[in-house]
Amino acid sequence: VTQDAGSAEGKKQPVVVICIGMAGSGKTTLMQRLNSHLHSKNTPPYILNLDPAVSHMPYSANIDIRDTVDYKEVMKQYNLGPNGGILTALNLFTTKFDQVLGYVEKRAEDVDYVLVDTPGQIEIFTWSASGSIITDAIASSLPTVVAYIVDTPRTTAPATFMSNMLYACSILYKTRLPFIIVFNKTDVQPHDFALEWMQDFEAYQAALNDSARNESGESGYMNSLMGSMCLVLEEFYNNLRAVGVSAMTGEGMRAFFDAVEEARREYETDY
Numbered sequence: 421v422t423q424d425a426g427s428a429e430g431k432k433q434p435v436v437v438i439c440i441g442m443a444g445s446g447k448t449t450l451m452q453r454l455n456s457h458l459h460s461k462n463t464p465p466y467i468l469n470l471d472p473a474v475s476h477m478p479y480s481a482n483i484d485i486r487d488t489v490d491y492k493e494v495m496k497q498y499n500l501g502p503n504g505g506i507l508t509a510l511n512l513f514t515t516k517f518d519q520v521l522g523y524v525e526k527r528a529e530d531v532d533y534v535l536v537d538t539p540g541q542i543e544i545f546t547w548s549a550s551g552s553i554i555t556d557a558i559a560s561s562l563p564t565v566v567a568y569i570v571d572t573p574r575t576t577a578p579a580t581f582m583s584n585m586l587y588a589c590s591i592l593y594k595t596r597l598p599f600i601i602v603f604n605k606t607d608v609q610p611h612d613f614a615l616e617w618m619q620d621f622e623a624y625q626a627a628l629n630d631s632a633r634n635e636s637g638e639s640g641y642m643n644s645l646m647g648s649m650c651l652v653l654e655e656f657y658n659n660l661r662a663v664g665v666s667a668m669t670g671e672g673m674r675a676f677f678d679a680v681e682e683a684r685r686e687y688e689t690d691y
């Protein structure tokens with residue numbers, strides 16, 4: 421990743437926040453919340469929507485993949501199902517991404533934040549060539565951080581929590597970008613249990629044992645695997661920041677933007 425000459429000349433550069441997360445974790449709702457928060461601070465962001473299949477978008481994007489490709493048309497034309505249509509739409513858009521980046525760069529001096537929303541289904545972005553190409557193109561042009569959005573109420577079971585963290589971990593090592601875990605929906609479920617599990621593997625293992633006792637069907641093998649995984653993830657946990665937010669109520673915005681600032685500094689020293 422090259423540092424663009426702009427920063428050396430003292431030109432202001434925005435930070436790009438790429439929102440990634442499982443379907444329904446609240447990426448789009450968080451984008452809306454961040455957008456209205458930044459508007460209220462008089463620093464409106466520049467917004468890219470990369471989800472071709474979003475039906476209701478609660479914010480208006482500066483660049484919207486849906487203006488370029490219609491994934492339903494793509495499905496018909498190439499005889500694909502919905503996931504194939506979305507992936508192909510993203511691929512088609514990626515072939516024009518140098519132009520898109522040109523637009524972003526033109527506005528770079530006027531904005532503090534560039535926010536990027538990604539397709540609902542996480543793997544369409546994280547396990548596709550297009551997702552990597554887009555991420556790398558953005559990150560080689562501007563300071564870029566990844567916000568990994570977690571559906572906190574749906575990750576309270578220790579095994580589910582571990583799966584989600586392993587997925588996040590794979591994205592961190594794939595993108596090698598500064599990383600923020602965003603525990604969303606704290607209005608429904610506070611994220612303190614998650615922070616405790618990340619900081620204290622004995623607390624995690626105790627929760628794992630409790631859940632095994634409750635669902636007597638849980639296999640000992642699964643538990644011992646998850647127990648070992650939490651030790652593996654210690655290194656990963658040390659490499660990121662974790663914040664709790666509610667995209668619904670706006671709780672946690674301060675912590676979120678502090679984490680973005682910290683992640684941006686990491687980008688500037690390491691990339």
Ligand code: GDP
Nearest residue numbers: 443444445446447448449540605608666667668
């Ligand atoms: P995406 O697929 O990741 O873009 O998720 P969406 O933003 O479309 O949100 C999925 C669902 O979660 C919607 O019904 C949202 O209203 C809901 N949601 C998102 N954020 C929050 C939140 O902070 N609190 C609550 N209670 N619901 C939320």
Ligand code: MG
Nearest residue numbers: 447448471540
């Ligand atoms: Mg969405």
